[in-house]
Structure formats: structure tokens, C-alpha cells
Amino acid sequence: METGTAKHSPPEPAESRFHRGTNQSGMRDHNERLVLSLVRQHGSLAKSDIARMTGLSAQTVSVIMRELEDDGLLLRQAPQRGKIGQPSIPMALNPDGAYFIGLKIGRRSAELVLIDFLGKVRAAEQLSYRYPTPRETVAFVASGMAKLRGSLDAGREKRIAGLGIAMPFELWNWVDTAGAPRQIMDEWRHRDVRTDVQALCDFPVYLQNDATSACGAELVFGQSSGLRDFVYFYIGAFAGGGIVLDGRLYSGPTGNAGALGSMLVPGPGGKQAQLIDIASVAVLEKELNAHGIEAPHLWTSPEDWGELGPTLDEWIIQAADALAHAIISATSVIDFEAAVIDGWMPVSVRGKLVDAVRKVIGSIDAEGLTVPKVHEGTVGVHARALGAASLPLSERFLIRPTMIAGGT
Structure with a gap:
């Protein structure tokens, strides 16, 4: 009797299918990720729509979507009846299809978020401090992640597909700005945080610059999807940013592209200063303290x-x-169509800041340049943590937007 043949094998468990086709980098089959990316972009799509957009055969699309449905990543929607023929059945992302954890390590606070497949925050933990230490941060991750995972039942917990870390690169160089003891900050120089966190997880861990991650959150979860080229500013404890080119997050060869906080701008008394020394929330806190106002709620109550x-x-x-x-200077290098500003601040403050930027830009001599439109960011205070969570989402289930633009 023949043994081991496919036709005699038991059905593959759903949880095994969920992890099917993934290696250490978490890459799924290109066509599966293409379908998931299109459905995410449009909200829901029928098989005929996907076949038309991708050029794949109807049979191929049918097989892919059936497998994704079996994996629990897609859900059938109500049939839509047209004038002729059989009704079409749109498919949408299953919010419970996959979960992702995002960790933001900031200069004044750390944050953990658990998001579902649609990017909705299901649970969050936060830690505020005067300055970050490696030991305290890893301890926070261990306890916080246990709480996040405990918020899911056993079946959903198995669908956590990865954790992303968003943190400033070379954190040890911010001794003076962070007001931290040098020996404490030097500990970051000798610690591989990604490896430390990976030791706590049974799923892949990814790492990216914090401001670049915030930019990625705007790209994946925000309402700026119509923008193809924009410069992004995130105003947190310290100002930073990111760059999107042709619908794709550009991080550069070292992962530090869009280090806008280091950009030189006019400062007090007409002297040049770095953007980080003027447009950071830490600067606001310093000014408040100078006026006798203690403001710890800047970090604990950003809303x-x-x-x-x-x-x-x-x-x-x-x-x-x-x-x-900074926007005008950046535009002189790359012809950005827009500048997006977000930050660790209430929506009302962000709105006032953006309105003020628009007024100032109108007074700057920008002859020879096409001045970009200034937009408010749409993700908000959780942008860096959400951007971190988007790292495993993008790596394991999506393709970059430029690869699907032509078919839509």
C-alpha cells in the first residue's frame, strides 16, 4: 500500500496554513500579497475585479482567494447582484486574520500597541520616564506584551504575526538633549534591542527608525494614500521625519533617510539651528518649566x-x-507634492501648528520651486507605535504600493 501521498494526507490545520509559505523574513507568495494589498487598498473586491486589476486569470485568482479565505485572512461579504449574470461576492480583510505588535521606544516614553489586520488598536500599554534605559525598556516589553497577548483568546493569540520596533537610531548620542546620565545612555551603544526583544517572542521582530516608522504608519494606515511623493514631519519629544517617493517609504542605505530633525533652519537671533532644537515638544516643556509650569501631562496625556x-x-x-x-529646503532637493505634519500632541494643537506653517510658507521667497501643499497627518499620537506594527504587516502580507498602482 502506498503511504505518504498527498491524497491520503489529513487536511492541513488552519493554523498551519496561516504560517504557510513563510520563512524567517516572513515573505508570502507574491500573488497572495498582491491580492491582500489590493483588498486593503479598496476595502473589498470581487474576484473579477482582482483579475482585471492584476491580469491574473480568473482561475488563478479564484484559487488564491479560496486559500486566503481558508487561512482566515479574507471574509465573504454580501453578494452584489448586477443587471446580468450571477451576483458577485466581494471579499474583505478579516480583522481577526492576523495581529501585530508595535513597540515605540521614545526619549520620554515607551508604548506597546496590539493591532488587528485592519490596523485597529485592540490594546495598548504605555510607560513614561525621564530618559530610557535598556533594562527598564526590556522589562516593560516583557510585562506589556504579556498583557497584550492575554487580551486575546488562544486562537487569536496564535495569529500574532510579528513585532516591530520603532526607536531613534544611535540613541546614545542624545545625552545632552535627553538630559540623561552619559553612562546610562552609553548602555544603548552595546545593546542589540531587537535581539533582546526577539528572545521574548516566538514570532519575527523587525526594527526601524522611529520617525521613519511614523511616516510608514501614515502610508499604510493614514488617509494620505492619494499622495505619491511627500515629506513627513513627526513632532514628538524631538522632531524627526520620513520620506515617501512614488508611493513607497524611502529609508535610504542606512535606514536614516529623512533625518529632518538635523536640518538647519533659522533660529533665535537669526542664527542657524537644527529643527530638533526648535520644533520639538521637549522645547515646549523646557519653556513651560522656565515659566514655573510643570507639564508631565505632555507625555502622559498627548490627546x-x-x-x-x-x-x-x-x-x-x-x-x-x-x-x-525645512519644507522649502527639502523641496529644493526633491519635488515633493505635499508636506505632512503629525505629532505627539492634541489634534487641536496640530491643527493650529499646520495653519501657522501654511501662513509662514506663503511669506518665504520660494522662487523657482513648486511649493508643496501642507497637510495634517491622519494617524496621530500612536503613529510611531502603529508604524512599528506595520513592519511585520508589510513584510509578511503586503507589497509596496508602486507594484499595484498600474493595475488600479
Whole structure:
């Protein structure tokens, strides 16, 4: 009797199929990821729509979508009846199809988020501090991740597909700005945080610069999908940014492209200064402290800062001037169609900041340049953590937008 043949093998368990075709880098079959990317972009699609957009045969699309449905990644929607023929059945992403964890390690706080396949935050943990230490951070990840995983039942927990880390590169160089002891910050120089966190996980761990991750969150989860080329600013404890070219996050050969915080801009007294020294929330905190106002809620309550008075107004004026000049300088190198500004701040403050930037840009001599439109970011305070969580999502289930643009 023949043994071991495919026709006599038991059905493959759903959980095994979920991890089918993944290696250490988590890459799925190109066509599967293409279908998932299109469905994510459009919300829901029928097989005929996908076949038309991709050029794949109807039979191939049918097989792919059936496998993705069996994997629990796609859900059938209500049939849509046309004028003739059989009704089409759109397919949408299953929110419970996969989960991802994002870790943001910031200069004043750390954050863990658990998101579903649609990018919705299901649970979150936060830690505030004067400055980050490796030991405290890893301990926070261990305890926080246990809580996040405990919020899911056993079946859903098995669908956690990866963890992404968003943190400043060369954190040890921020001793003076962070106000931290040099020996503590030097510990980061000798620690491989990705390896430390990987030891806590049974799924892949990815690492990216924090501001670049925030930019990636805007690209994957935000409402700026119509923009193909934009420069992105994230105003956190320190200002940073990212670059999107042709619908794709550009991080450069060292992963540090879009280090906009280091850009030189006009500073106090007409002297040049780095953007980070003017348009950062840490600068606002310093000014508030100088006026006798303690403001720990800047870090613990980013959705509501309360009434901060003229100190906040003055910071907005100075930050807007610096950001406007940074945008013009960046545009002189790359012809960006837009500049997107987001940050660790209430939506109302972000709106005032963006309005102020628009006014300043209108007063700058930009002859010879096409001045980009200035947009508010649409992700908000969780952008860096969501960007971190988008790393395993993008690596394992999506393809870059430029590869699907032609078919849509």
C-alpha cells in the first residue's frame, strides 16, 4: 500500500496554513500579497475585479482567494447582484486574520500597541520616564506584551504575526538633549534591542527608525494614500521625519533617510539651528518649566494638554517658522507634492501648528520651486507605535504600493 501521498494526507490545520509559505523574513507568495494589498487598498473586491486589476486569470485568482479565505485572512461579504449574470461576492480583510505588535521606544516614553489586520488598536500599554534605559525598556516589553497577548483568546493569540520596533537610531548620542546620565545612555551603544526583544517572542521582530516608522504608519494606515511623493514631519519629544517617493517609504542605505530633525533652519537671533532644537515638544516643556509650569501631562496625556497659555502660542509660532523653512529646503532637493505634519500632541494643537506653517510658507521667497501643499497627518499620537506594527504587516502580507498602482 502506498503511504505518504498527498491524497491520503489529513487536511492541513488552519493554523498551519496561516504560517504557510513563510520563512524567517516572513515573505508570502507574491500573488497572495498582491491580492491582500489590493483588498486593503479598496476595502473589498470581487474576484473579477482582482483579475482585471492584476491580469491574473480568473482561475488563478479564484484559487488564491479560496486559500486566503481558508487561512482566515479574507471574509465573504454580501453578494452584489448586477443587471446580468450571477451576483458577485466581494471579499474583505478579516480583522481577526492576523495581529501585530508595535513597540515605540521614545526619549520620554515607551508604548506597546496590539493591532488587528485592519490596523485597529485592540490594546495598548504605555510607560513614561525621564530618559530610557535598556533594562527598564526590556522589562516593560516583557510585562506589556504579556498583557497584550492575554487580551486575546488562544486562537487569536496564535495569529500574532510579528513585532516591530520603532526607536531613534544611535540613541546614545542624545545625552545632552535627553538630559540623561552619559553612562546610562552609553548602555544603548552595546545593546542589540531587537535581539533582546526577539528572545521574548516566538514570532519575527523587525526594527526601524522611529520617525521613519511614523511616516510608514501614515502610508499604510493614514488617509494620505492619494499622495505619491511627500515629506513627513513627526513632532514628538524631538522632531524627526520620513520620506515617501512614488508611493513607497524611502529609508535610504542606512535606514536614516529623512533625518529632518538635523536640518538647519533659522533660529533665535537669526542664527542657524537644527529643527530638533526648535520644533520639538521637549522645547515646549523646557519653556513651560522656565515659566514655573510643570507639564508631565505632555507625555502622559498627548490627546489633551489642557490650557497652556501664551507659552504654547509662542512655541507654535517658532516651530511653524522652522518647519516652513525645512519644507522649502527639502523641496529644493526633491519635488515633493505635499508636506505632512503629525505629532505627539492634541489634534487641536496640530491643527493650529499646520495653519501657522501654511501662513509662514506663503511669506518665504520660494522662487523657482513648486511649493508643496501642507497637510495634517491622519494617524496621530500612536503613529510611531502603529508604524512599528506595520513592519511585520508589510513584510509578511503586503507589497509596496508602486507594484499595484498600474493595475488600479
